Amino acid sequence: MGRGWVLADSSSIADDYHDFWRELKERIVQYQVRTVLCVNCELVLLYWPIGRNILNRQQPRGWGAKVIDNLAVYLQIAFPERMFADN
Numbered sequence: 001m002g003r004g005w006v007l008a009d010s011s012s013i014a015d016d017y018h019d020f021w022r023e024l025k026e027r028i029v030q031y032q033v034r035t036v037l038c039v040n041c042e043l044v045l046l047y048w049p050i051g052r053n054i055l056n057r058q059q060p061r062g063w064g065a066k067v068i069d070n071l072a073v074y075l076q077i078a079f080p081e082r083m084f085a086d087n
Helices: 015-061 067-078
Strands: none
Touching: 015 067
């Protein structure tokens, strides 16, 4: 197991402990999945209107206006830990 963990002899562990352990693991996995789904939902709620706004600004200016390229540069400056531009 590494990390200095010591497991008790399985014969000394009550049968209900295994059930408890399995339920605990299942609950953790369920909440991990729910968390990922919530984060994905929030990201869609963030990015969908951003995309709509970009399209609305880009349409009258045309593709040559480089709206997305310019936004990527400004976003990279504002959030340097993220990758918004093609580097």
